[in-house]
Amino acid sequence: MxxxxxxxxxxxxxxxxxxxxxxxxxxxxxxxxxxxxxxxxxxxxxxxxPLSIDQENFKFRVRLQYLNELNILNRGRLFMMKQLNNYYLRGKRRPDFQLAKPFLELPGGKVYFYDLFIAVVRFFNQDIKKESQSSGLSYSGRKRPRSRRLGDEEQSRDTSELIMAPLSSISDNMALWKQISSVLNASADELRSTFLQVLAPYYDFMQRKMEAHGGHASLLSNVIYSEEFPKSLLNDSEDNDSAEDDDDEEGCTMCSRTSHQSRTILCDSCDKPFHIFCLDPPLNEVPRGKWVCNNCIFGNGYYGFKEENxxxxxxxxxxxxxxxxxxxxxxxxxxxxxxxxxxxxxxxxxxxxxxxxxxxxxxxxNAGPGEMTGFPTAEFVPDQIQNDPGEMEKYKEYITxxxxxxxxxxxxxxxxxxxxxxxxxxxxxxxxxxxxxxxxxxxxxxxxxxxxxxxxxxxxxxxxxxxxxxxxxxxxxxxxxxxxxxxxxxxxxxxxxxxxxxxxxxxxxxxxxxxxxxxxxxxxxxxxxxxxxxxxxxxxxxxxxxxxxxxxWLPYGVEATRDYIHTGKRCVFDMWELMLTVLVEYIENPKKFDEALVRKCHAELLRMFNQEIKTLDQLGSVLATQNLATGFTRRHIDLNTHVDVRVTVSQNTGYDDEYIHDVENDSDHDGDDDIFCSACKTICTFAFVVHRKNSCTTKRRRHMEAMSPGQWNRLAEKGDMQILCAKDYFNMVEKADVDQANDADDSDADPIQQFKHDEVFYIRQPDEIRCILQTAQRKIDSMLR
CATH class of the missing domain: 2.60.120.650 (Cupin)
Structure with a gap:
């Protein structure tokens, strides 16, 4: 080594x-x-x-780690074998054809099906790779589209693509097989023969499926479905030591409904149920023989550890x-x-x-005394230390x-x-x-x-x-x-x-x-x-x-918030709320923080807040109704400044009392402190927009302003509405406008009509934030005199 x-x-x-x-x-x-x-x-x-653990009550579960599956290349190879087997298992393909190993032994050595598949795909994406490298982007085999900007802020997530060329471009492409032969160190004829015998039908199925979902779609992003509880292709059912019996009837994986059992089919790979009319394309009847869902054929890429009971x-x-x-x-x-x-x-x-x-x-x-940490705490003192005055004095010093x-x-x-x-x-x-x-x-x-x-x-x-x-x-x-x-x-x-x-x-x-x-x-x-x-x-x-x-750390925290948008990872805490709190505490006690830190917080918040207000102003013609969300727990800010803020309250939520009551009594997300954008998963700090997917109206009105962040998040997860940050909502409205302009058959339609029931909710009053920013700026300036 x-x-x-x-x-x-x-x-x-x-x-x-x-x-x-x-x-x-x-x-x-x-x-x-x-x-x-x-x-x-x-x-x-x-x-x-001293290690201060309650030996009698401290218990823990362990995760099971299969080291070979943690290797990124191994996992890709094992996934590919499972996906190929599922493909050949489905329908009238070759159910008798099942791969026992993820590779084929050739005279020159092992050739993994995954390596061959990726090499073929990569050949047709070399220009993308060069472009990503020349522009300083990390290569994922995908190309970043031009970003639309509002002010200085990028407005699109990384939606770059991997292109899959038609099968007709592969078979007799001598340049392709010459390059792959060099990369995989095997005969071009042997590699081509292996591809045509094993991979070609699967590749063709994938490429046609993607083409049906928009032509140059990113690899698999439009053909696999999202799952609240995904299952890894590498997790065999007999390995699931942590599985628990669940008497509740499982609903359709696509729509979550438990009705139409006679029109439901089970995937022979993941055992999940699907309504045949929810599939893409829908089926007219439950097929005979083996059937496998798209995620088990294309692969969802998910991998997670199991735990022992x-x-x-x-x-x-x-x-x-x-x-x-x-x-x-x-x-x-x-x-x-x-x-x-x-x-x-x-x-x-x-x-x-x-x-x-x-x-x-x-x-x-764990949360109990003697179970949450190995360090000394006031809540738990081991017996041997309690009985020794000298050790007890030392113990108290370690507590603080x-x-x-x-x-x-x-x-x-x-x-x-x-x-x-x-x-x-x-x-x-x-x-x-x-x-x-x-x-x-x-x-x-x-x-x-x-x-x-x-x-x-x-x-x-x-x-x-x-x-x-x-x-x-x-x-x-x-x-x-x-x-x-x-x-x-x-x-x-x-x-x-x-x-x-x-x-x-x-x-x-x-x-x-x-x-x-x-x-x-x-x-x-x-x-x-x-x-x-x-x-x-x-x-x-x-x-x-x-x-x-x-x-x-502060610049890194800001960078992380932006980076997470491109991967869809949720932030653990609200970076902007933290910086706002720094400014408030600085106003109260100018000596508490370093001046450079305060200046950085002020500059970042001012930039973001101005961008947010600019975006919402641009949406003024769409979002005529504004609300103040009062159910959010935020630190009370009292700057001894009276601010008169007028808030218009909507008279129609589009949801009935019973539906909202279900959400209000849903305790699954009661611990949430933040509300997340349905599109980019970022935390909505100052405001969010509620976009209704239908224009349903109700006879009675229940105020939604007092709902907690967890209740809002749960309401969005139910699927009839979206919660969007200002940037993503702006992009959605603009896209609707562009699509309508390009649609010659419907040129007279008003794209704004689909947004007429949408509302903006302010988590913090804009004038309150302006007041904080202005007061902090005056305090910073006074320190320079």
Whole structure:
């Protein structure tokens, strides 16, 4: 293996431990964090917080990890085999034809069907790849269309495409087969023959299906359906240890209705029900024989971990880890050489055959005393410490120590404390109890925040870091390896289910900077903004992690909010609400925040707010009705300034009392604090637009203004309406106008009619925000005098 440079190890004094944000904000430390992405902190020798877990009540479930399926290339290959088998299983194709392996043995070696399929598709997308590289975009095999702009803000999501050429362009294309022969290191004739025998019918089916959905449609995006509870093609039913019996009748996957059972068909791959008239194209009758749904043929790209039903205590899991180690090393001679363990780990990741599952107690977030953290807390004190006055005094010091991960998010200088609410996994630590070869896959921290991970006990944890400087190269590499998976799952790298070894030949050729760390008990690993990291455990260990910020983080938080729009990932918290709160607290106490931080918050908020108001003004002719949403819990802002805001309240919601009552009593989303755009999934900070898909009216009116964010989100999920941010609503209205202008058969129609029942709801009064911005600006200016 290529030797990786280790990250810096910094010894931290007692005084530096008392001000962790200040220490990490030092220019010398920040430079190391920027270069390596991670640093390791070794506390002074007197810092030894006891592991404070309630041994009797602390229980946790474990996820099952199949290492071979976490390899991004393996997963693409295994998915392709399943998809091909499902295709040949369906209808009157060749149900007797079933692939037992994802590859074909040729004289020159193995050729994977997935590799051959992607090579063919990529051949016809080379111009797109060149264009994406010349414009500095990450290549996903797709082309970014021209963005329409409102002011300086891009108005479209990344809707770039992979093109599938007709089958007639493939068979006798000698340039294609010559290039693929070079790429796959096999005979062109053998590759062409393999493609025509196995892949050609499937490829042709896919290409025609896509063509029927708009010609140059992006690969699969218009032919697979969205699923609230997707199932992976690699999750066999017998592996579902966490499955629970559900007596409720399952509705049609497409429309959710449970009626028309005689017109319902079950997919022979995922077992989900479908009305035959909901299919595309619809069927006239239930077909005989085997039938497989589109998602199981085209593949939805979904992959997730399963959990065991069993709950483990800490000691029970330690025993399970020992049992597993004995299986790996029957003679009891477990490898102590970390490099040898590392080779074994990546060997298991890169083998395509599935081996026994690895157990990992990840993302443990219990709530009871002695169960929510391994650090000392006032709510739980172990018996042996309660009975020792000297130890009890030390224990109390650890309860309030800034490097106790319960306290770090709210330590002096971290912005996450100003929310006034706890965010599980970010401001509230999660625990991780590992076993040999259990792994955490490549990912960035939510909102690009910093993270701190502390090891309480156990065997070493091996880490890998890709600093910000190589982020785009890494994104490009992963999308180039499996472009179709990113088409189906744009937020794949946010799902923590994907691995590639830093020693991989493709990784090395991509010139990606990558560093390594080995963490031992009593040590902290700190990741800096926009650092991809992954790793594995070399045996049983107990770790804990939490997020926090430095002043340097703010631009990254803004960037994350924008990046998430392109992948459809939801933000964990509202970045704009956080910056607004910074301004309010600055107005109350100018010395609380650094001036540069306040200026950045003010500039970003002013830009965004002006853009929002400009967009809503442009929609004035469409959105004549405005409302104030009062059901949102937001920090009370009192600037001793009277603002007279007149709000027009709509007299027609388009929904009846019974329907809204169902939503109001739906507790599934009661914990939501934010409302999300149905299109881009971003948080609607200042305002949102309700677009009704039909113009239904009601005899009675129930006010919707007082609904909570969770109730609004649930109402949108029911499907009769959309909640849209101002930008996405503007794009929808403009598209309707363009489509009408291009429709010669309906040139007299008024496109605005379909929006006449739509309304805008303000979460915060515009004049209130203007007042905050103006007051903060005056305060900033006065500080310069």
């Amino acid at each position: 290529v030797e990786l440079e280790h990250i810096p190890i910094l010894s931290v004094s007692q005084s530096e431990m008392e001000d962790p944000i200040g220490f990490l904000s030092k220019p010398s430390v920040r430079l190391l964090g920027h270069k390596y992405g991670m640093i390791k902190l070794v506390p002074h020798e007197d810092f030894k917080p 069993k709950f483990y205590s800490r000691k029970e899991f330690q025993a399970k880890c020992q049992e597993f180690d004995t299986e790996l090393w029957p003679n009891g001679d477990k490898l102590e050489d970390l490099e040898e363990l590392e080779r074994m780990f990546w060997g298991k990741v890169y083998q395509i055959e599935r081996s026994s599952p690895i157990r990992y107690g990840a993302d443990i977030h 120590h800034p490097m106790n991960l319960v306290n770090l998010p709210s330590a002096k200088g971290s912005l996450l404390s100003i929310f006034g609410r706890k965010i599980s996994g970010m401001t509230v630590p999660w625990m991780y109890i590992g076993s040999t070869f259990s792994t955490f896959c490549w990912h960035l921290e939510d909102q690009y925040t910093l993270s701190a991970n502390y090891q309480h006990e156990g065997d070493p944890k091996v880490w890998y870091s890709i600093p910000e400087s190589s982020c785009e190269k890494f994104n490009e590499l992963m999308r180039n390896i499996a472009p179709d998976l990113f088409q189906k799952q744009p937020d794949l790298l946010h799902q923590l289910v994907t691995l590639i070894a830093p020693y991989d030949e493709k990784f090395q050729k991509a010139n990606i900077s990558c560093f390594k760390a080995v963490q031992y008990p009593g040590e902290y690993i700190v990741t800096f903004p926009k650092c991809y990291h992954s790793g594995f455990n070399t045996g049983y260990n107990f770790n804990e992690a939490v997020n926090f910020t430095l002043d340097l």
